[in-house]
Amino acid sequence: MVLAASSPPHVDNYEMQSTVSSSSLLRGPSDDDFFEGNDDAVHAKEHRSLMLRLGASFFLFGLINNVLYVIILSAALDLVPPSTPKGIIAFCNIAPALAAKVGWPYILKGRIRYAKRLMGCCVLSAFGMLVVAFFDSLFMRLLGIGIASFSSGLGELSFLQLSTTYAPPSVAGHSVGYFASGTGAAGLVGAFLWWEVRGLGVRVGVGLSSVMPFIIPLTYYALLPRPPAFLASSAAYEDRPSATAANMPYTPLATAEDDMVGEEEGSSPSGPKYNVSLSPSDKWRLVRPLLVRYMLPLFCVYLFEYTINQGIAPTLLYPVPSQEDHAFLSKIIHSVRDYYPLWQLVYQTTVFLSRSSISIGIPPIPARLLPLPAILQAGILLVLAVESAVGLFPADADEAWSIAAVFLLISLEGICGGSAYVNVFYRINQDPPSPHTVHDIERTRQEREFKIGSVGFADSSGILFAAVLAVPMEVALCRQQVSRGKFLCKGL
Structure with missing residues (x-):
């Protein structure tokens, strides 16, 4: 299907109100209006x-x-x-x-x-x-x-x-x-x-x-x-010019x-339209505009995100809170090994919430702001690396401040990652077709499928590069902690 320009995902384009003409106002409601209203309700329910x-x-x-x-x-x-x-x-x-x-x-x-x-x-x-x-x-x-x-x-x-x-x-x-x-x-x-x-x-x-x-x-x-x-x-509304023009x-x-x-799959191709296929030059023509607009933001978000998860989060360790000083934290953290699962739980929860943003009615990020989650993610990575290496708070400060700061930063990390994922794929799904192929239905279909499919490797490649960076980063951060007398990372 050829989709038009972006529209909010939850605007119900099919639940349309009947157009009331001036003549109907003069003559009042009729039996036709009554049945038409019932039809509207039935179609809306369907x-x-x-x-x-x-x-x-x-x-x-x-x-x-x-x-x-x-x-x-x-x-x-x-x-x-x-x-x-x-x-x-x-x-x-x-x-x-x-x-x-x-x-x-x-x-x-x-x-x-x-x-x-x-x-x-x-x-x-x-x-x-x-x-x-x-x-x-x-x-x-x-x-x-x-x-x-x-x-x-x-x-x-x-x-x-x-x-x-x-x-x-x-x-x-x-x-x-x-x-x-x-x-x-x-x-x-x-x-x-x-x-x-x-x-x-x-x-x-x-x-x-x-x-x-x-x-x-x-x-x-x-x-x-x-x-x-x-x-x-939508066919039920085809006899209503105003609805058709505005909503379809x-x-x-x-x-x-x-x-x-x-x-x-169950039928043999028939007719010339089934012989359409995209050449390598066609695919390159489609991919080029997507590299900076969609792929780079998604790649960077996942590169920073998984570098945090695999390289920095394992070193975000603190002494086990005592029940006397921290009644709430002591019920969650019973050993040093509990910190990393806690960070992962916080991360996964916020990723789920942010990836659900469009489905629960939150407006999508404007296309021009798609790089914003990647920029924020880079800042989060830097701050968490500093916290792991030297600490954001003085050495004699209460560890609860550090734990709370990490909790908030990892929550923001998950929000950035999930938001980038759902908004990039939502935006590319909403891109209008090329004006050169708008009358070739089969080619337009294949171009839309290829475009959204070609972007998918950006997040996975970011994760793979992060796996390479994470190992030396974790080792370096642990050594830095040991050099300042913090040996918790050595005890895992």
């Missing part, structure tokens, strides 16, 4: 039901697609021997996903077969988790993690591309907002699930999680409404004669 199903579907897509990634990270200590650096888990958990995001949009061409792709992701995820569960060797477990990671990266790419098949802009933005919310919820759900099942051991705990990917095809076939359903919802500024890409989200 549309709300469709939007609810669409939001629930994309929320589940984001949740299930990302939850295995979080489970693997949460289980890292249990998956490898004590002598093995835990960073290898993080690397194997992100590098294959990055390869999928970089390779798939640029290598493959033509129409996307959503049903087959999502079924493939489901099988790969389940297989990868089973390999992790039933093999004890380090190589096989890393292989299983890599398979599940590749599937997660390809799945995220596919769901973002799937969102572009919905119109008008409010519907497409609705799907992106709820998908981002689901990915944010995955951090909390994954950590909670592993906390609950880790007592069962790796074989049973990870093995049980291999069932979760099958929720994706069930959601796709049983819950997700097809794009033509929204087009049919798009060209539908999926019609009854076209496919219905992935239905092309």
Whole structure:
């Protein structure tokens, strides 16, 4: 579908009021007005039901697609021997996903077969988790993690591309907002699930999680409404010129004669429009404007964010609060090892809330301000690095001040990261089509899918670069703490 310029994601473009003409005011209400009003109420109710199903579907897509990634990270200590650096888990958990995001949009061409792709992701995820569960060797477990990671990266790419098949802009933005919310919820759900099942051991705990990917095809076939359903919802208003002109500024890409989200897998291409494919030069032409506008802000946000999480947060350690001086903190922190999980809980919670911002009705960030979260994130990284190395407060100050400052900064870190993610993908989803292809429906469809898919590697590459930077940063900060007589990082 060809979407128009950006519009707020929660403006219900289908719940339109009837146009009241001057003649109707003179003649008063008629039977036609009564039935027309009833029709409006019925169509509005149907549309709300469709939007609810669409939001629930994309929320589940984001949740299930990302939850295995979080489970693997949460289980890292249990998956490898004590002598093995835990960073290898993080690397194997992100590098294959990055390869999928970089390779798939640029290598493959033509129409996307959503049903087959999502079924493939489901099988790969389940297989990868089973390999992790039933093999004890380090190589096989890393292989299983890599398979599940590749599937997660390809799945995220596919769901973002799937969102572009919905119109008008409010519907497409609705799907992106709820998908981002689901990915944010995955951090909390994954950590909670592993906390609950880790007592069962790796074989049973990870093995049980291999069932979760099958929720994706069930959601796709049983819950997700097809794009033509929204087009049919709008058809009821086609006889009302004012509503049509004001609220339906798009060209539908999926019609009854076209496919219905992935239905092309079961049919052979017919007609010249199915032979359309983007050349490498076409793709480069589409990518160039996105590099600075979307990719660079997303890359920087995730580079700073994961450098904080992996390189600085493990060194943000303080003495265990005493019950006499800090009754509240002492109930949360019982040992020095509790600080890092606490920071991760704060981070995951604020990421979830900020990734849900559009789905709960908070207006999106203006396009010109998309670099703002990255700028703030750089400042947070600098301040937390200073706190870790030399301390923001005097040495004799109450440690509660430092703990509170770190709490607030990590909360802001999560808000910046989540906001950047959901707003970048929302904005690119709302970009209008190229004027050169607006009359070529199939080419416009493929361009929209490619553009949102091409941006996806920016966050993963930022995470990967952060993994490289984090190791020497953690070592350097720990040495600096030891040099000033603070040895807590050596006791972990």
